[in-house]
Amino acid sequence: MVPLGRKTLFEDLPRFLVAQAGVAFAVGLIAIETGVYFGFLKSAVLSIQESHADVWVAARETPYFELAFPMRYDSLAKVRSVTGVSAAEALLIKTSVWRGPIHKLEYIRVFGFDPRGELWSPGAVPAQTLASLSAPDTALVDAAKVGALNIDGVGGAGKIGQHDVRIVGLVHGTQPIISATFIYTSLRNATAYVAPPTPSPAALAARMRAAMPPSPDPVLLERYVAVGLIPMPKPAPAATAKPAPTPTPDPGTLGPADDISYILVRAAPGVDLEALKGRLTSAVPGTRAYTQAEMAQQTDSYWVGRTGIGFILGLIAVVGLVVGVTVAGQILYTSVVEHIKEYGTLRAMGAPDSLFYAVVAEQALLMALLGFVPGIALSLVIAAWSQANKGILILITPTSALLTLAVIAAMCVASGIFAVQRALRVDPAMVFKA
Amino acid sequence: MSEPVAVAARDLSMTYHNGGADVHALRGVTLDVMPGEFLLIMGPSGSGKTTLLSILGGILTPTKGAVMACGVQLTSLRSRALARFRLQNVGFIFQGFNLFGALTARENVELALALKGAGKAASGEQALALLDEVGLGDKPDRKPHDLSAGEKQRVAIARALAGSPPLIMADEPTASLDADNGHHVTELLRSLAKSRGAAVLTVTHDPRIVDFADRIVRIEDGVLRT
Numbered sequence: 001m002v003p004l005g006r007k008t009l010f011e012d013l014p015r016f017l018v019a020q021a022g023v024a025f026a027v028g029l030i031a032i033e034t035g036v037y038f039g040f041l042k043s044a045v046l047s048i049q050e051s052h053a054d055v056w057v058a059a060r061e062t063p064y065f066e067l068a069f070p071m072r073y074d075s076l077a078k079v080r081s082v083t084g085v086s087a088a089e090a091l092l093i094k095t096s097v098w099r100g101p102i103h104k105l106e107y108i109r110v111f112g113f114d115p116r117g118e119l120w121s122p123g124a125v126p127a128q129t130l131a132s133l134s135a136p137d138t139a140l141v142d143a144a145k146v147g148a149l150n151i152d153g154v155g156g157a158g159k160i161g162q163h164d165v166r167i168v169g170l171v172h173g174t175q176p177i178i179s180a181t182f183i184y185t186s187l188r189n190a191t192a193y194v195a196p197p198t199p200s201p202a203a204l205a206a207r208m209r210a211a212m213p214p215s216p217d218p219v220l221l222e223r224y225v226a227v228g229l230i231p232m233p234k235p236a237p238a239a240t241a242k243p244a245p246t247p248t249p250d251p252g253t254l255g256p257a258d259d260i261s262y263i264l265v266r267a268a269p270g271v272d273l274e275a276l277k278g279r280l281t282s283a284v285p286g287t288r289a290y291t292q293a294e295m296a297q298q299t300d301s302y303w304v305g306r307t308g309i310g311f312i313l314g315l316i317a318v319v320g321l322v323v324g325v326t327v328a329g330q331i332l333y334t335s336v337v338e339h340i341k342e343y344g345t346l347r348a349m350g351a352p353d354s355l356f357y358a359v360v361a362e363q364a365l366l367m368a369l370l371g372f373v374p375g376i377a378l379s380l381v382i383a384a385w386s387q388a389n390k391g392i393l394i395l396i397t398p399t400s401a402l403l404t405l406a407v408i409a410a411m412c413v414a415s416g417i418f419a420v421q422r423a424l425r426v427d428p429a430m431v432f433k434a
Numbered sequence: 435m436s437e438p439v440a441v442a443a444r445d446l447s448m449t450y451h452n453g454g455a456d457v458h459a460l461r462g463v464t465l466d467v468m469p470g471e472f473l474l475i476m477g478p479s480g481s482g483k484t485t486l487l488s489i490l491g492g493i494l495t496p497t498k499g500a501v502m503a504c505g506v507q508l509t510s511l512r513s514r515a516l517a518r519f520r521l522q523n524v525g526f527i528f529q530g531f532n533l534f535g536a537l538t539a540r541e542n543v544e545l546a547l548a549l550k551g552a553g554k555a556a557s558g559e560q561a562l563a564l565l566d567e568v569g570l571g572d573k574p575d576r577k578p579h580d581l582s583a584g585e586k587q588r589v590a591i592a593r594a595l596a597g598s599p600p601l602i603m604a605d606e607p608t609a610s611l612d613a614d615n616g617h618h619v620t621e622l623l624r625s626l627a628k629s630r631g632a633a634v635l636t637v638t639h640d641p642r643i644v645d646f647a648d649r650i651v652r653i654e655d656g657v658l659r660t
Contacts, residue, residue, distance in 0.1 A: 002544050011535060011536035322521065339531060342532070344532075345528070345534075347517070348491075348493055348520065348526050349526060350524070351517070351549055352514075353514075355549070428493045429486075429488045429493050432487070432529070
């Protein structure tokens with residue numbers, strides 16, 4: 001059979017190219033908007049999925065990954081003593097503020113982890129870079145967020161809490177779309193960065209004096225100092241003396257009561273994870289244990305179900321789909337209407353309905369395929385640019401690309417079936433009108 | 435024994451409803467057309483001649499009356515059966531040619547042959563033979579926009595002849611042609627009617643082709659006047 005559909009489609013090349021641009025736009029719209037949605041969900045759980053932990057232990061109240069309720073650091077030792085635990089590491093996630101070089105503030109989430117550990121790291125980081133986090137006042141940041149911190153890159157510095165923090169390395173592809181900027185450092189550093197500000201001894205003493213009766217009981221004061229409620233007051237500097245610089249607090253080491261957010265567990269080979277989860281929660285009361293998949297699912301569900309973000313991004317993806325269907329449908333329908341006399345001629349000649357469907361289906365599939373190629377290529381370029389420059393993950397996988405092709409092909413064929421009704425309804429007698 | 439008629443129309447009436455008013459396009463038309471006959475149907479615009487051609491060709495169903503064509507009672511057929519009848523028995527030629535612009539001359543003819551069930555190889559050979567028959571054997575790969583009006587109409591004739599249908603319905607086949615081309619096309623239609631034994635029914639008001647006709651019927655206000 002003469003390929004009437006294909007030949008008719010390619011007959012007017014400029015018109016065909018314009019139509020293909022429309023289909024490519026529809027493909028791009030679907031690929032990018034669904035990519036943003038799935039990229040958002042993926043980026044929200046990336047830190048979980050890229051960990052090497054089999055089980056995550058978290059405070060029972062923790063609603064999702066970034067909003068972790070605190071546990072005591074000494075829970076780590078309890079976890080390590082549980083049968084079936086091969087390795088366990090602590091992870092701390094706290095919110096803070098980065099003060100950049102020109103005092104521009106950036107809301108951040110500080111991740112504290114064990115740089116020598118094996119269960120969690122912010123992506124693929126060279127060992128040397130990880131080792132540098134053992135030094136105080138150091139941190140890593142995602143390359144996409146360098147601008148947000150108002151620094152130029154490695155070597156850039158800012159203030160977190162009382163600490164002048166220096167960026168010693170960059171990581172890539174770790175930053176969720178809508179979260180605060182992630183800062184990665186050692187557990188010790190993170191604990192120090194997010195510790196409440198410690199007033200200088202002089203300030204503390206002055207505050208205490210103000211709160212005390214005009215003649216403080218020296219015995220009471222001595223007792224406060226003895227139990228560590230207040231540091232030993234120092235003599236107030238002379239009014240003319242230059243004020244002493246505020247010393248950088250020692251990051252110190254984690255004490256048993258220090259906060260951590262998660263305990264990541266690697267199970268010994270062959271251990272039943274469900275049973276292990278039960279033993280872990282028994283060992284550390286007030287906690288819940290999740291497999292990696294459950295942990296990711298919990299965060300996924302939080303964003304999709306408990307915030308409007310999942311809904312909005314999902315809605316945008318649906319809108320993209322509807323617009324795509326409309327564009328492709330209109331193009332095909334217009335194509336049929338423009339060739340209505342030719343369809344009328346086929347009707348007059350006695351062509352069966354199946355020929356009309358075959359012609360339009362051939363056109364629809366060709367339009368879908370030929371519009372898909374540039375559309376998905378452009379989407380991939382935009383996704384790569386977005387990831388590299390804005391840190392926004394637009395997730396276009398081979399599977400999602402094939403699904404986009406299937407959707408665009410289905411909607412082109414559906415539009416074609418709609419359009420072919422116009423051709424099938426044409427009055428064959430119309431062909432006698434010149 | 436009398437020769438079987440190609441088309442026999444009895445007491446055909448056709449009424450259109452137009453904006454609440456009834457328009458009687460045909461009123462009690464009775465007509466026989468014999469195989470190999472080159473019949474002209476003439477009449478002024480709006481007289482009902484194209485409606486008559488459409489009914490005789492199985493495109494329209496009359497409001498009243500009966501049509502027997504090629505031994506088939508057309509007025510009892512449903513739309514799909516009518517389409518099958520047209521495909522197997524009728525070749526159409528239109529005033530505006532109605533060629534598929536995206537296809538070459540050969541492909542236009544091949545398409546008609548393929549619709550009638552010819553295989554790919556056979557339809558290619560037959561299409562070339564038909565184009566040769568209408569004098570376009572040297573231009574099979576030209577697209578319609580590369581052909582003159584006369585050549586386009588000859589391609590349309592070759593397409594109408596695909597599958598050797600016993601009925602050829604031509605609607606104003608010379609209206610878009612100059613005198614020379616009109617003459618050639620009419621001559622071609624007449625010779626095809628004779629050589630193939632096909633009944634050629636031609637609607638026209640072109641006086642140039644009157645001399646070629648075996649018979650002329652005139653229609654006015656939906657009434658046939660022989």
